Amino acid sequence: MLTVGGKAPRKVCLEVVRLRQEIRLHDRKYYVEHAPQISDREYDKLYKRLKDLEVQYPSLVEPDSPTQRVSERPITGFRPIRHRVEMLSMDNAYSTADVEDFHTRVIKNLGRSRVSYYVEPKIDGLSISLTYEKERFVHGATRGDGVQGDDVTINLKTIRSIPLVLEPPQGVSLPAVMEVRGEVYMSREGFEEVNRERKERGEPLFANPRNAAAGSLKLLDPRLTAARPLGLMVHGVGALEGRAFETQQELLEFFQGVGFPVAPRALYCPSIREVIGRLREWTDERPPMNFEIDGLVIKVDNRKDQAKLGATSKSPRWMIAYKFPAERAGTRLIDIIVQVGRTGALTPVAILEPVHLSGTTVSRATLHNEDEIERLDVRIGDSVLVEKSGEIIPKIVKVIERKRRGDARRFAMPERCPACGAPARRASGEVARRCENSACQAQVKQRLVHFVRRKAMDVEGLGTKMIDTLVNKKLIHDVADLYALKYADLVVLERFAEKSAENLMRAIQESKERSLSRLLFGLGIRHVGERAAEVLASRFRNMGALMQASHEELTEVEEVGPVMAEAIVQFFGIPANRRVLEKLKQAGVNMAEKEFSKVEGPLSGKGFVLTGTLTSMARSDAEGLIHRLGGVTQLSVSKKTDFVVVGEKPGSKYQKALALGIQILREAEFQKLVGFKK
Ligand SMILES: [Zn+2]
The missing domain is CATH 1.10.150.20 (5' to 3' exonuclease, C-terminal subdomain)
Structure with a gap:
């Protein structure tokens, strides 16, 4: 029988330890500090080496190895978990007067007139509690009712900014136990991306990043959670044993030092005056951030004072959440334009008289599709109410009809593509009209934008302006033309310096190797x-x-x-x-999955066909096991097939295997072969 494993030589153990340390360091650089030190490719190499060694020596696998972040097994539900220290909610303040009242209560309860505060951005995410025992992440839970929440450890582990092992700097000691409190959030970019993908699949959209984060954390399949762009920011502590912190500021500095992400732009304010100044500043204009904030949290900085102030049955007396004012504004809709997406879908976009809204100037709002235009009964020239829903894409909430002018014009979606003039039809059951000309320049541009994206072919340095130029100059008619570009084509273009033309040529070449x-x-x-x-x-x-x-x-x-x-x-x-x-x-673009085929293992060169349903594991898991051990999976049974794995209700492949005399493996035999343990 084939086996994997055996005792790992000392040299391998040391390498595994070193690889894990290195990967943890780079995770932190990338996901927490946003300052990567190595390329994605170099990172992938380290990761793959570790994975290979762990496959070869399964006894070396540890639950907090970076390879163990994504469990490949869906779960059936979340068990409840009791918080050691209750997770209270926060009182809200809706004006600076409310905040001044809060301050008055604080000084009265503390019996003195001067109090310093710590002010942090309030991330609009999902509250969670992460329990660490010494350096190890033990489990994590949602807030739930404050007393107990859902154990979502398996999904939290997939979030790369959550450290599985804490690495304190020299001289910094870790608490024996600590409940780290924070928010799981989805970045704006990530949120738009997730919704774009959902839209493409015809699934309902998330209303805001908070809902998207909450939904993602409650998925039963951690592989799906892993694919969602979730991040973490920590801001406080529940249970804390074996260490003390004097101030909130010191606590956050400690968090940062041991590898947790904390919200940027938090500020120590020596008095309430600075706090109010800060609130005004942020209400007028918010600094650019890549995630949603819905207010500022004001905390008494001194932790002894915090303890003295205590809590009501509902919320702590030492902090308050200042909520930014509602983010709606009235303006006039000047025009409606139509944009063409990469699948040819036509999207109407409202052009607005610029209006100041939650710290930014808004001059466009999406109208989604023609049904939405009809629902709103919005006309060109109308006065409209605009909302930045969750600070993301501004949208029109309603038309202010009493202000409708006589010259307001109805809008009809064009029957021809505004970019190329081809017919644009709406298929039955679809909400969008589509340009039917796949050579349409507008579509080509959008397809190219998608093709070179970081998550796709990752061609660095090729932005939308450049793509516009390349398509307009007829250098590119489809995504494949990218690989026919020559240095000479690029240097003559206005935007190009020699150096950047060289860089782009190199980036294009490199992208040929993508998976x-x-x-x-x-x-x-x-x-x-x-x-x-x-x-x-x-x-x-x-x-x-x-x-x-x-x-x-x-x-x-x-x-x-x-x-x-x-x-x-x-x-x-x-x-x-x-x-x-x-x-x-x-052009030499990679067209095959290489990753597994090179793996040398006990199943090298062996061909497998799976048929029927396996009861102990998903089919993709079974395939994964085969690939990791060097085997190949095939779609149909042929003479090149060595084994046919037969689950419940096998199909015609089973008959064919019998006919060809190919070795049949029942599920238990297969488990044995690949060393599968429940
Ligand atoms: Zn078109």
């Missing part, structure tokens, strides 16, 4: 998001196999539904798309 899943995602097939691209790549292994896959074969893949399968078949059925793929291939 199959990134390429697939980059192609922008409808309904195929980042996660789906990964699943498809690991299942089909190369572009050719995917292109030939039938609707039926596609729906056999877990996580691929009939709508996505249809979109994939349709995409590859279009001759223009096939031509683009051929061009990409000719």
